[in-house]
Amino acid sequence: EPEVTQTPSHQVTQMGQEVILRCVPISNHLYFYWYRQILGQKVEFLVSFYNNEISEKSEIFDDQFSVERPDGSNFTLKIRSTKLEDSAMYFCASSWTASTNEKLFFGSGTQLSVL
Amino acid sequence: LAKTTQPISMDSYEGQEVNITCSHNNIATNDYITWYQQFPSQGPRFIIQGYKTKVTNEVASLFIPADRKSSTLSLPRVSLSDTAVYYCLVVLRGGSARQLTFGSGTQLTVLP
Numbered sequence: 010e011p012e013v014t015q016t017p018s019h020q021v022t023q024m025g026q027e028v029i030l031r032c033v034p035i036s037n038h039l040y041f042y043w044y045r046q047i048l049g050q051k052v053e054f055l056v057s058f059y060n061n062e063i064s065e066k067s068e069i070f071d072d073q074f075s076v077e078r079p080d081g082s083n084f085t086l087k088i089r090s091t092k093l094e095d096s097a098m099y100f101c102a103s104s105w106t107a108s109t110n111e112k113l114f115f116g117s118g119t120q121l122s123v124l
Numbered sequence: 125l126a127k128t129t130q131p132i133s134m135d136s137y138e139g140q141e142v143n144i145t146c147s148h149n150n151i152a153t154n155d156y157i158t159w160y161q162q163f164p165s166q167g168p169r170f171i172i173q174g175y176k177t178k179v180t181n182e183v184a185s186l187f188i189p190a191d192r193k194s195s196t197l198s199l200p201r202v203s204l205s206d207t208a209v210y211y212c213l214v215v216l217r218g219g220s221a222r223q224l225t226f227g228s229g230t231q232l233t234v235l236p
Binding site for chain 1: 162165166167168169170173211220224225226227228
């Protein structure tokens with residue numbers, strides 16, 4: 010089965026630093042997403058991205074967050090000035106269509122620890 | 125969006141069939157029922173989706189009664205590697221990813 014690849018698997022950073030989380034979605038997928046899961050809590054939607062634009066974003070996705078598809082394969086999430094509460098597992102996902110009854114493929118995640 | 129209710133946890137033994145029931149009393153006409161599985165430190169993985177009656181794939185079966193107010197995920201002959209959190213989601217056909225809401229899920233523990 011095709012896979013979504015995320016790097017790094019773990020990222021440790023100091024509060025106030027910028028981090029970039031990287032993802033390689035499945036090659037023929039058109040829609041890309043970031044979710045996050047704080048330890049012991051639910052998987053939360055952050056943002057969806059299509060045709061080089063943000064399609065939707067949640068209240069969590071504030072001005073500190075940005076997403077980019079810098080080339081034909083990578084999809085990145087940048088947090089400009091990390092806070093302690095940004096510590097979480099961040100999952101990238103991709104799909105062929107935007108419909109929620111479309112299967113989403115998730116990566117294995119990047120565990121972000123903000124110290 | 126229809127709210128879902130599922131047991132917080134379940135235990136089973138290897139080789140048994142496991143049935144996890146999800147309640148979604150407010151399901152709408154255009155909603156689909158979708159199940160995801162999540163292993164520790166991994167992203168959710170799509171298992172199965174259905175609209176009504178029964179759907180079966182190589183991993184699981186999904187039973188949906190005529191009123192669609194509940195659904196049952198059936199895992200045949202579970203093994204230790206099926207230990208995971210199982211999420212029941214009600215998703216609107218044509219809806220957006222923002223509406224893909226993961227609840228607390230059911231922690232299934234398979235014992236030897």
